[in-house]
Amino acid sequence: MINILNEIAQHKLREVSEAKSKVPLEKLQQLPFYNRTCLSAKQSIAQSQNGIIAEFKRKSPSQPNINLDAKVEQVAKDYSGNGAAAISILTDQKYFGGNFNFLEQARENDTPLLCKEFIIDSYQIHQAKAHGADFILLIAALLSKSQICEFTKTAKNLGLEVLLEFHAGEEFEKLIDEVDLVGINNRDLKTFDVNLQHSIAMRNRLPKDRIVIAESGIHSVEDYKLLKQNGFDGFLIGEYFMKQEAPGQALKQFILSIHEN
Template sequence: MNILEKIAAHKRVEVAESKEEVPLEALELLPHFKRKCISLKERLQQFSTGIIAEFKRRSPSHPEINLEAEVEKIALGYAKAGAAGISVLTDEEFFGGSLDDLMQAREAVNLPLLRKDFIIDEYQIYEAKAAGADVILLIAAILNRNQIARFAKTAKKLGLEVLLEVHNEEELERSLMPNLDMIGVNNRNLKTFEIDLENSKNLAEKIPAEYVKISESGISETVAIKELQKSGFQGFLIGGNFMATNDPGKSAAEFIKELKG
């Protein structure tokens, strides 16, 4: 069982408990549920840098990135830095996040927010909407084609955009369908945790033009982004590179300034 399978197995237990504690009808009554979402896709098409700055405290490969991080302060820093959007890790067991982090980020900034989690049930899509997300992540490696289609349709019904994450050509080919807005290529090998930016470049030409292309994981230098832009990427999800510093907002600002420079 690789780490992704382990996370998905735990998530099924977690979601079952959440359904017991907070029924779907209760989620629909929360204030953000009726809020009109902000388009991340449009912002990535408009922003020359396309940085999606991520908030996360830890990960399976890096257990202590920034354990005391304050989401409101960092979200404001990312917004001031000029990020096109913000990704918020809401998984608690493996990443130290929560839906409260997403809600605090929503109160702090008026940017598109991605709920970064491991969605294996439609209930989580309703959770995302109720907590203030604009975009959900669907991970092809843990979902079959029917699940992706069903979850994407539910997201669209709620006004959310959909980012589909793939790791290889097989996942990409079996997962392309309507109701997806963005395709993210994860440069991390989930079996070895090795990073290879060539993964994004190799898959770029196989992603149809109707989808905004996003490169995820392992981006730490502006030169890498400039190379990826040549392959048609408009979004770049960066987390650890900012979060591992004393001031993630400042680090993002310096990175974006250099990228524009």
């Protein structure tokens, strides 16, 4: 099977190079959101009764038509109004139908925004800040430990929090204290297979005081409850909501179902 993660990373190198030539760092630093004070996703998730990071995405490599006509402004507004602890915005265009401008369009609320991007260059962190993000995703499988340290430092200097994602136990040697949130991807990014039990086993290897996010492949309240019972604090859910005609209402019903009985 094609290693989609490596394919995305190679494309991202070319994409970032083009972006730098079109919009140099100095121009990013002049954008209005670049100097805003970020919201704390860590605090929001810790205080939330559900810990859900509701995601906006129109498509993915495994699902080319999740919801191609969805409007980010409306979905983000509905997510925020219906109890999301944070909102994830896919900014990758080629593979996920995203855009950095989606962050700006989703910014009209007081819910922390995650820039869901395949970050391989510090320039992208400045892009996230300039377009209104509050925290960024770093993927351990894409980066060396020194890059994780460098990118985390850059993010912190800009007031952004960091979610560091793992999908295999051997990657834990790249974990550093400075990251705010630890993510475990239930979907193997190389094969796109989902295995919740594998994620639970990985969670058990982490300190109990870490705020740990279960990412991807959560398709039911039962999945949510299983992960919650096994030590996860946050739950990044996108496709389940985005497949519905009204993603925000789907989130509302999901939360109601969590608290039934």
